[in-house]
Amino acid sequence: MTSYRQIRADYDRDTIVVYQAYNDAIANAALAAGRFTAPFSFQRMTWIKPSYLWLMERSGWGTKSNQTRILAVRIARSGWDAALRQAVLTSYHSGIHRSQDEWRQLCQQAIVHVQWDPERSLRGKKLEHRSIQVGVGRHLITEFAETWTREIVDLTPLTAKLRQFRQQGDYDKAKRLLPRESIYPVDQATADQLGIET
Incomplete structure (x- = not known):
């Protein structure tokens, strides 16, 4: 059975x-450029997701306005891990935060936010x-x-192929093309902070 909150x-x-x-x-x-540059905005939060299928849900499989290009961004684990260590959950959890006031204050000051959404099939x-x-x-x-990003790959053609297989009901073919994801390890302090099950 898959744990309720794990990074895959x-x-x-x-x-x-x-x-x-x-x-x-x-x-x-x-x-x-091999990295994000203008017209990418450096003035607002950017959300990154290690689940391909969740992004597919979010972008309508690459069909929503301004979400038609699907990018796989390979970043340094050192940057990702550092971001997680600085992250605060976007919602209050009694098992993690001492009070709603404490959570609210942490959330307002946080430079990294984390939220957990239902994974998609x-x-x-x-x-x-x-x-x-x-x-x-x-x-x-x-x-x-500029520092974390190692490579950016355009997955728009793959997404189009997967979208076509789904429309045809050919889920077995689509499944074979999905990016492979496995459980990502985190240290105990990060797990406690973000409610990750280890």
């Missing part, structure tokens, strides 16, 4: 893949376990774009 991701010894959806202008500039069904989203605040965005 495509990762290796040094890097982890997160997914984002953008419009053509942002995606083309990022792919050409290939068919789009809400699953019982959760998927992590990490909001990188504007104080860290330049570091994310």
Whole structure:
């Protein structure tokens, strides 16, 4: 049985893949430069997601306005881990926070936010376990774009192929093409802070 809150991701010894959806202008500039650059906004929080299927739900499988280009962003695990250590949950949890006031204060000051949303199946069904989203605040965005990022890959063609298989009801073919994700390890302090089951 899958644990309720765990990070599942495509990762290796040094890097982890997160997914984002953008419009053509942002995606083309990022792919050409190998990192995020204008017109990408460095002035607001950017949300990164290690679950491909959750991003598919969010972007309508690459069909929603300004979310038609699906990017796989390979970033340094050192940056990802540092972000998690600085993160505060977007909602109050009595087992984690001493009081709602404490949580509210932490949330207002946080430069990284974390929220847990229902993971999705290939068919789009809400699953019982959760998927992590990490909001990188504007104080860290330049570091994310220029220091953490190792590679940006355009998954728009793959997404189009998967979307077609889903429309045809050919879920077995689609499943074979999905990015592989496995449980990502975190230290105990981070797990306690973010409600991750270890």
